[in-house]
Amino acid sequence: MTFQNNKAFAQELDKNDALAKYRDEFIFPRVNDKNVIYFTGNSLGLQPKRTKAYIDEIMDDWANLAVEGHFYANKPWWDYQERFAAPLSRIVGAKPSEVTVMNTLTVNLHLLMVSFYQPKGKRFKIICEAKAFPSDQYMIQSQVKFHGYNPNEAIVEIQRREGEHNIRLEDVLEKIRETGDELALVLIGGVNYYTGQVFDMKTITRAGHEAGAKVGWDLAHAAGNIKLELHDWDVDFAAWCSYKYMNSGPGNASGIFVHEKYHNDKDLPRFAGWWGHNKERRFKMEPDFDPANGAEGWQISNLPVLTLAPYLVSVEMFDEIGMDALIEKRNKITAYLEFILHEIDKEVKSTFEVITPTNPDERASQLSVLLHGEGRSLFDYLMKNGVITDWREPNVIRLAPVPLYCSFEDMYDFGQILKAGILHLHS
Numbered sequence: 001m002t003f004q005n006n007k008a009f010a011q012e013l014d015k016n017d018a019l020a021k022y023r024d025e026f027i028f029p030r031v032n033d034k035n036v037i038y039f040t041g042n043s044l045g046l047q048p049k050r051t052k053a054y055i056d057e058i059m060d061d062w063a064n065l066a067v068e069g070h071f072y073a074n075k076p077w078w079d080y081q082e083r084f085a086a087p088l089s090r091i092v093g094a095k096p097s098e099v100t101v102m103n104t105l106t107v108n109l110h111l112l113m114v115s116f117y118q119p120k121g122k123r124f125k126i127i128c129e130a131k132a133f134p135s136d137q138y139m140i141q142s143q144v145k146f147h148g149y150n151p152n153e154a155i156v157e158i159q160r161r162e163g164e165h166n167i168r169l170e171d172v173l174e175k176i177r178e179t180g181d182e183l184a185l186v187l188i189g190g191v192n193y194y195t196g197q198v199f200d201m202k203t204i205t206r207a208g209h210e211a212g213a214k215v216g217w218d219l220a221h222a223a224g225n226i227k228l229e230l231h232d233w234d235v236d237f238a239a240w241c242s243y244k245y246m247n248s249g250p251g252n253a254s255g256i257f258v259h260e261k262y263h264n265d266k267d268l269p270r271f272a273g274w275w276g277h278n279k280e281r282r283f284k285m286e287p288d289f290d291p292a293n294g295a296e297g298w299q300i301s302n303l304p305v306l307t308l309a310p311y312l313v314s315v316e317m318f319d320e321i322g323m324d325a326l327i328e329k330r331n332k333i334t335a336y337l338e339f340i341l342h343e344i345d346k347e348v349k350s351t352f353e354v355i356t357p358t359n360p361d362e363r364a365s366q367l368s369v370l371l372h373g374e375g376r377s378l379f380d381y382l383m384k385n386g387v388i389t390d391w392r393e394p395n396v397i398r399l400a401p402v403p404l405y406c407s408f409e410d411m412y413d414f415g416q417i418l419k420a421g422i423l424h425l426h427s
């Protein structure tokens, strides 16, 4: 499609957008008496209007039923997590038994590493991407030390080539081959938080297995953003948060995936708690742990249903729409944003650079823009003028045109504000 940088064209795209009606389902902050242009759904998604009712339902059940709510609430609390299995499995390409919701992301990655990072003899190394999200770096370093290894020897980072912003697949595969029988685990962010690069998880997972290692994915920036086929790709484990593309609220619950091939492996080490115990016998208060079948066997504590309620709203909404429809709009709106950026760049002869891959298969709902010239003052200008974006050191702004609630007109309006900002700073 040939795009145009004008308001009427953007409005026409919105008119033909099958997902346009969902914009009204979200609450936008306001700046200068106008709804903001919200580009930070990759950090914290907007609040769906449906969310409050789901929380109120639990507050009411708690008020009216107190402890009886565990079994007699409108959505009983004791097995609240089961409501997620079917819709969430469709979102991440899994079988319902392979997914569950619990805790928060880094906590879950730690818990999954208890099961899937089993260094032995010379096989003790972990491959991850250079400049991984800091929490992943700290998590991996602390796991390695916990097992008595030196992080400098045990952690193998895949570097970007000199002068390049993204990691090449061939370099990932080469690093896996090179590490060979010293490799215990590959653990990478499926979508890089800084550049928005989407990794070829299928190919990397296969290569990790060929080297005899386990392969897990941090899907913080992938869940609800890209098409995942975790079961078919034979991924061993994965975890993601729900507060970014899945709009479940600040710091909210995490989802996990454990491939079904491990479900009957009761010897797999894991940290246990009563909510992971065989469900039929959970309240018999037995002394010995008998893990529930499936990902639920990794549960530990009884469920924080007040925090799961907004996540349930989200998985139901995603299920209603379907990932395919979402991705169709995502590709179009991301391409339109890229077009707008290039148009403005030409008009004002600026010096910014989009560092996210241009290949649609290697990117999703994020464009990261390196501001060579304007830097932080341009970011401040955008924020003051109702464009909510985020700043990442040393000089990158990340723009996520989330398909659920961003409009094509937003992209056009953003271009005009960006242009005015650059001209203002140059004057």
Ligand SMILES: Cc1ncc(COP(=O)(O)O)c(C=O)c1O
Pocket (backbone or CB within 6 Å): 104, 105, 106, 107, 133, 135, 136, 189, 193, 218, 220, 221, 241, 251
């Ligand atoms: C890629 C990635 N991994 C891990 C985390 C940490 O998540 P949490 O604080 O929920 O553990 C984040 C948070 O933004 C992230 O983007």
